[in-house]
Amino acid sequence: MxxxxxxxxxxxxxxxxxxxxxxxxxxxxxxxxxxxxxxxxxxxxxxxxxxxxxxxxxxxxxxxxxxxxxxxxxxxxxxxxxxxxxxxxxxxxxxxxxxxxxxxxxxxxxxxxxxxxxxxxxxxxxxxxxxxxxxxxxxxxxxxxxxxxxxxPLWLREGAADFYAAFAIQDGSAKIGLPTGQIALLRKREWVPLAEVLAADSRSPLYTDAKRAPLFYAESWAMVHYLYADCPQRRGQLASYLEQLAAGRSDEQAFASAFGTGFDAFEKELKAYINGDAMQYLVLRGxxxxxxxxxxxxxxPHDEVLARLGYLLLEGSRASFPSAEAFLTQAFKFNPHNVTALTGLGIAREREGRIEEGWKLYQRALEFAPDDVRPDLHAAEALLDRLEKGNPPSRADAEFARDLLWRALKHSPNLALGWAALGRTYVLAGDKDTGAGVDALERCLALDAQDYAAARDLIVLCVRAGRIERAVEVNGRFLAACNDAAVVRTAHEALLQGNLDRAERLLAEGQLDDALAMAEQAVRTAHDWQAGNALVERAAALRDRVRTARQQIAAGRKPEETNER
Missing domain, CATH: 3.40.30 (Glutaredoxin)
Incomplete structure (x- = not known):
């Protein structure tokens, strides 16, 4: 979904x-x-x-x-x-x-x-x-x-959000980074080591533990406040730090190189700023x-009031669904051409499993508002859900979903989720020609680098196309901070499958040293990533076959059935 x-x-x-x-x-x-x-x-x-x-x-x-x-x-x-x-x-x-x-x-x-x-x-x-x-x-x-x-990094995302959120309009000027209650917390509590804050991702206890998270947010805010409001030369160093992280350097290496100091020394610098007599903030004139x-x-009009409130209630919990449906139904009774009501009722029918009824409502909505992307997006979502469950997936559903998504993207070309959905149709339909799907997912990640499901799908398609190096690059760049275990597992298993397929080809071509190195690496990776039993067994079996082939050559015999899976 x-x-x-x-x-x-x-x-x-x-x-x-x-x-x-x-x-x-x-x-x-x-x-x-x-x-x-x-x-x-x-x-x-x-x-x-x-x-x-x-x-x-x-x-x-x-x-x-x-x-x-x-x-x-x-x-x-x-x-x-x-x-x-x-x-x-x-x-x-x-x-x-x-x-x-x-x-x-x-x-x-x-x-x-x-x-x-x-x-x-x-x-x-x-x-x-x-x-x-x-x-x-x-x-x-x-x-x-x-x-x-x-x-x-997570600390920069959350720290920047808290920094900019301390916003006010006073005397016609905008003030950003106004001091907040974070200062009192930092002055009375023992700090988490800066190295731990910078290394945290969305799976880290420092971020997920309700008792520890306030300090993570406070220290992240302090770091951003110091870099953005008080120390412009350090802010320039931040760009270098991010570039080095993107290039694959460790937190410690990138930090020392960019800021010219280590974690401990910088933490002392930061504490002195927080405990000082005054803090800077940004002021922008009107x-x-x-x-x-x-x-x-x-x-x-009254029908639109009901439709908008019904649409809001759709985004809530299961408890709000009856109210949502009642509001949308009443809006439709007042005005059968209300696009918001038609789209909302289409979503409601989908959730009830009445997919065909939902599509008919979306189609009616499009008749009255052909430039509204919502009906296309929700109809495509329903088709993707059916593709997920199809065995085998329907080629017709995939093509129909693509038509809907292309129409939405024509009106909203910067719609990252539209590109993600388009790319996913190629994953689910099993297309051998993955070029259009890869292009769509690359476009999505260029717009939204935090769409981890799109990164997973890009890895799957790159592996399918034999582009293992790009798949590895996408995994390292985009999935490091993903806390969705299912997304990470699917991506990792696709990478393992790709590496095992490559090792099989090397074995078939007689390149036994390279095949063994890759198979042994796959065994280690399968263990580290806690891959499924089938992949673990395949990696171990392939490694053993390559070893056997090497032993046969060393004994002066021709390797037997080296290309057998």
Whole structure:
């Protein structure tokens, strides 16, 4: 399934005591007289019942943050998919959606961010001060900077997100990197050794353990704050450090070469900065951000209000599904041409296993909005799911999915997930001609270096095409930080299969020394990677056959059946 980013929800604050999850029920639908407005501001689409003035203010704030992030990071900031923002006018309006989506009465959660497959969603309580802003800025930084096609260490990703999330507009200027509560934590707690922080990935206990993670985030933030706000010469050294990591040097080697010092000395330097009397932050004048122009929000018709809220509920838990379906069905009754309702109902039918009905709904949606990529993406997702389960996979399904994805990519060529899905059709359909699939997956990773499933699929296709060196390169560059054991295992087993196939060819060609070296390496790798029994046995059997062939030659006999598997 491609729905791999859905419901990865980030919270402003976890409640100290979580109440029991509410029983599944239908949320009360807004009445026809309840006013909701919408405004589009570049990739942001803001829906709100907080009034036109407040909605416009939220849109302006998001655009200023994006402009400040682009100016400060010196990176092209973009999102290939629309970012849907749901701003509720009050806590009482927000709470029913929050609780049913999160499956608990989460009173201390002021907002959350959903990484949905067809575009991020920001959902928050807009009453009073926008108290959810830090978590939303943090996740927006991930969403924007994650599209740079560059793989960076975990500490830098999280540290940069926290650094940029400390954002405020004061006296017409944007301030980035304002001191946060991280300082107090670092001043009173014993630090984790810097070497451990820099080496951490998403599988490390330092990151996954709830008790240790706060220090990881705090030290990562401190490192980025020092490099970005206080020590510009060190920031230049950071680029060298990343280049050396990409070239395969160890953390210790790359760090010493780039920064001209070791971990311990740099940690002392960093602690002195954190314990100092003052900390720097970045200030950007209003004119440096460029003009921020937002149109006046417009009123939404009642069917679109119901459809948008239903679509939001689809991205929640199982408990929110009945409400989602009820909202979408009612929206469809009001307006049978509503594209959001048709697409949402198509998704609902898919989840119920009624695939054909889902496709018909997607096709109807496309009739009314041919430039909307959502129906194409979801229809292609359903086909990919069927290809996954097919034995053998259907060639017709693969071709149909490709047609849908090409149509979506024509409208959104920077849609990384579209390229990933296109490449996956070649993996699942077993195509021998892998060129188009490889090109699609390379395009995906150039847009999103953290799509680990796409990296896995690229490895599979490269092995199938005999491009083992590229497969090894992709594994080292993109999968080192992947914490999805199934993704890593599939990639590793594909690499092992490729190396064993190559060793078989060398054996058949009589290149016994090279064949033995490769077979022995495969045995070690199969053990290190905890490969499946079949691969372990194949590697050991091949190694033994090569050894036997060498012994036969040494004894003056012709090797027997060296090409037998």
């Amino acid at each position: 491609l729905r791999r980013w859905i419901s990865l929800v980030s919270f402003l604050m976890l409640p100290v005591v979580a109440a029991a999850a509410p029983a599944p029920e239908i949320i009360k639908m807004p009445g026809e007289l309840e006013r909701w407005v919408q405004v589009k501001a570049d990739e942001f689409v803001i829906f709100s019942n907080a009034g036109k003035s407040k909605t416009k203010e939220i849109a302006e704030h998001l655009l200023r943050f994006r402009a400040a992030l682009a100016k400060a990071s010196k990176l092209p900031i973009h999102s290939p998919l629309p970012i849907s923002v749901y701003a509720f006018k009050s806590t009482s309006a927000f709470a029913p959606y929050r609780d049913i989506i999160l499956e608990r009465r989460a009173k201390n959660v002021a907002g959350f961010f959903i990484h949905a497959w067809d575009g991020p969603l920001i959902v928050f309580d807009a009453s009073g001060r926008w108290s959810a802003e830090h978590v939303i800025y943090h996740e927006l930084t991930h969403a924007f900077i994650g599209n740079q096609g560059v793989s960076v 004119d440096q951000l460029g003009p921020i122009n937002v149109d006046t929000p417009t009123a939404l």
